[in-house]
Amino acid sequence: MIERVFILKANLLQTAGGRIHCLRCTARSSRTGDQCGRPALKVSKNQKCQYHGGRGSGPKTEKGIARIAAVHTVHGQATxxxxxxxxxxxxxxxxxxxxxxxxxxxxxxxxxxxxxxxxxxxxxxxxxxxxxxxxxxxxxxxxxxxxxxxxxxxxxx
Ligand SMILES: [Zn+2]
Structure with a gap:
């Protein structure tokens, strides 16, 4: 339960002197490992800011979907x-x-x-x-x- 509270706090952000509560971008720096400090976009499905792909909606074309599927397919037993x-x-x-x-x-x-x-x-x-x-x-x-x-x-x- 304590861990859950910790995660929720890390995913929430207070801005404007504590007047605005919003979701925090969950992206992590590959260099330092720190979490991004920007608020996540409201339209973001994966709780990311605009700099970390919050506006992205995934692949749309057949080719793009096939490419992502190929990347994520490990052995093909669950296709x-x-x-x-x-x-x-x-x-x-x-x-x-x-x-x-x-x-x-x-x-x-x-x-x-x-x-x-x-x-x-x-x-x-x-x-x-x-x-x-x-x-x-x-x-x-x-x-x-x-x-x-x-x-x-x-x-x-
Ligand atoms: Zn971010």
Whole structure:
């Protein structure tokens, strides 16, 4: 609690002899490490003064957004595409488990918990057939890498 009060005081500023209370710029000097002493702009999302990017609103163009995303991407495991791919694989695994139970291949305990997005329960043998046919028709179209491989093969002269 004491630390929180300290942080709040550091982020507030009194000017005009204590008559004006405002937010303080949170930028720190790279040379001395001291906090900037200017009031933060009211329009600033990140509580910065006009000299430390308080008016900035982030990248707007596609190129700029892509550049910032590339800078902040460490390993790509948490990108939208990677999550969608994992979710699809998880749903697929649950459907395969359903198919095994429908076909009598196992009597193991069903996996518990929430099913992934895109999961359609497989309840009958007809559903299993439909799943296999669908899998054959749309083979390897789920993952981004596989789709790129297919594109490379088809665009080769
Ligand atoms: Zn500043």
């Amino acid at each position: 939208k595409a990677a999550r969608a791919e994992r979710s699809l694989a998880s749903a697929r695994l649950n459907q395969l488990e359903d198919a095994m139970h429908v076909l009598g291949m196992t009597t193991a305990v069903r996996s518990r918990g929430r099913k992934a997005q895109g999961y359609v329960p497989v309840k009958t043998v007809a559903d299993v057939k439909r799943m296999v046919i669908d899998d054959f028709l749309h083979r390897n179209k789920g993952s981004v890498e596989e789709q790129e491989k297919i594109n490379r093969k088809t665009h080769r002269p």
